[in-house]
Amino acid sequence: MEYGLIGEHLGHSYSKLIQEKLLDNYTYEIQEVSKEDLDSFMKKREFKAINVTIPYKQAVIPYLEEMDQAARKIGAVNTIVNRNGKLYGYNTDYYGFRYMVETHGISLKGKKILVLGNGGASQAIQAVVHDLGACEMIITDLLLKDNVISIEEAYKNHTDVNIIINTTPMGMYPKVHGIAVDLSKFKKCEAVFDCIYNPQDTEFTLQAKERGIKVAVTGLEMLVGQAKRALEFFKNIEIEDKQIDRIYREILFETSNVVLVDVNMDTALQVARELKKECIVLDSENYEEQAISSNKVLLSSSQDKKTLSRNGFIIQSKNADEIICEFKLKVNQFNK
Template sequence: MQYGLIGEHLGHSYSKLIQEKLIDNYTYEIHPVKKTDLDAFMKKHSFQAINVTIPYKKDVIPYLYQLDDASKKIGAVNTIVNREGKLFGYNTDYYGFDYMVKKHGISFANKKVLVLGNGGASQAIQAVIKDNEAKELLVTDIILSGDVLSIDSVYQNHKDIDIVVNTTPCGMYPHVDSAAVDLSKFIHIEAVFDCIYNPMDTKFTLQAKSLGIPVAVTGLEMLVGQAKRALEHFKDIQIDDREIDRIYREILFETSNLITDCTNSDILNDLSNRLHKEIRFSKQIEKDAIENSLILVVSQEEISAHQEKLISNGFIVNGDSADTIIARFKSAIQKF
């Protein structure tokens, strides 16, 4: 492997899809590594450059020759470059999160911010929040230590939170029915960010939208942003930031579900051929809705009954031709 991703469980990673869209003639591999094999893998370091994900962002640090300033501050590494046998570590989660927040016009300055979770990704998010002059930063986790609070303590004593960021896996595929917080406990939240990117809308962000919170964003833009910055380190090149949004939209187009009540076989087959999505006449909506890249054929009655679950990973689109449905699908993605 020259370039790729290491972690423990990588079955639903989008990293290969993203990385290979950023430049041509480039292969990026998904390489699961067991905890018992990490030491040998890092000592051998027979790679040109890799990304690192859960649970190894801290574990890889002892093997590195040098860390960038972000990695030192955060205490976690997600990008490693092998230069003539010496391993250099970087943290591009910082860049990806900072990009996502600013893209949506949110400032942390003078705001009271709640971060859910205290792991490796959380450290990068906390660094961004502090560097952007938040008035107060609160952190919750299931492991209480130091200044880390319980969520019940936050509910009781900090109802005036302005911004909430989820860095926990709570709500990630396939456990999509959970959320790390109940947003109704707070008075005036203006934005929420979820580092989870699958599903495209989590229970956390869907609740935010139902409460009228103006900005509710999941982590795909962050993922693409950090990947772009990582590849710049890999190849020692510069990539225009506009590529982040292009790839973000392409991935939504390729991976999200198209939900329709159209039953015309000619139209459905045309859609399937053009979108490269499997047609599924859904009988198990709760299960099918959280899968990716499907054309889900669902009656209007079932759409009404299961709308929140369906829109967590897709767009409801109807029309009298494949051209019309595809145009409306693209339009929905542009507005997302």
């Protein structure tokens, strides 16, 4: 492997799709590495540059020659470049999360922020929260240490938070029903960010939207943003920020489901052919599993909007051309 991603479980990853859209004639690989094999992999150094994800963002640090200022401050690395056999570490999660917050016009200045989780990604996000001027930051986790508290204590003493950020894997595909927090406890919450990017709407963001919270964003923009910055380190190049939104929309278009309700099979098949997606008739036995798949045309008679919209856009009774136009419009407007 020359360029790629390592982690323990990577079946949900979009990183290859994103990285190869950023640069022509470039191959990016996905490689699962077990905890037992990490030491051997890092010592062999048989790569030019890699990204690192759960659970190795801190475990790789002892193998590095040097870390940049952001990685040292955060205490976690998600990008490693091999220069003549010496490994240099960077953290691009900081860049990706900051881009996501700022592109949605959310100011953290003077706000009280709740961060769910205290792992490697959380450390980068905490640095962003600090740098953008939050007046107070509350961190919850299962492991209580330093200034970290339990979610129960947050419910008891910090229900006045303005913004909530999920950095835990709760709600990530395929265990999409997980949620790290009960949003009904936080009456002053005005925005939520979820670092999970698959599915495109998590239990957390869906609950936020149900409660009328207008900014409820999952982590695909953060993922594309950090990937863009990582590739700049990989290749020692500069890539314009406007490429982030272009690729974000392309990934949404290619991975989102088109959920058709009260549409006939011939129309569904035509839509599937033109959008290059597989057509599936949802059945009661595998309904939820099928609904959280990616890049499908799902033909349904159900009105279960929460399940159906988790990883796609619902469109009702139209002809094929109208369905495709509406799907493109929904992709372009998603999270705006």
